[in-house]
Amino acid sequence: MLILTCPCCGAECAETELAPGGEAHLKRFGPGSGDDEFTGYLFERKNPKGVHFERWRHAFGCGKWFHAARCTVTLEVFGTYTAQVSEPPQDILDAIRARRPGWEG
Template sequence: MLILECPYCGVAADETELSPGGEAHLVRQGPGSSDQELESYLFGRKNPKGVHFERWRHSYGCGKWFHAARCTMTLEVFATYSAQTPVPPKNVINAIKAKRPDWEGWT
């Protein structure tokens, strides 16, 4: 069972109160991008075993989208943070590095 703390209302929300939104921090490729960039934007996903950044929506609660950094293998949650950021904030990166020193880092 996964419990994420919504950064907007501070509620510790169970997985069943949330809606998953897939991988976070995708960069949109629109008109003008190459076929390969568009294909990778639409279909290319990291699917790592380990540290992963995801979008979630607190759909049974305040209704806000937020981001979560967690481990796909152990379900350990490193941090949840605002969705209004194109890259993971520094404190989130640091929180992950503190627990996973050999993590290859955000790319």
């Protein structure tokens, strides 16, 4: 079972308490962008075997969105962090590199 610590309330949440929000840190391409950019924004996802950044919502708890960095193979969680950033913070990147030395991002 996947257990994430909600950074908004500090509760340890089982996966069943959370609503998944898909890949994190997508750049939105809206009106005025090209078809290729819009297609990429709308449909193309990384689906990596390994480190993945995701959005989650603490649906059965405080109701807030947050980000999580985890491994899709081992379910190891590198950390959770605020939803109010557009890229992973340095401490999360450091935690990932400590555990996955060859990881390039």
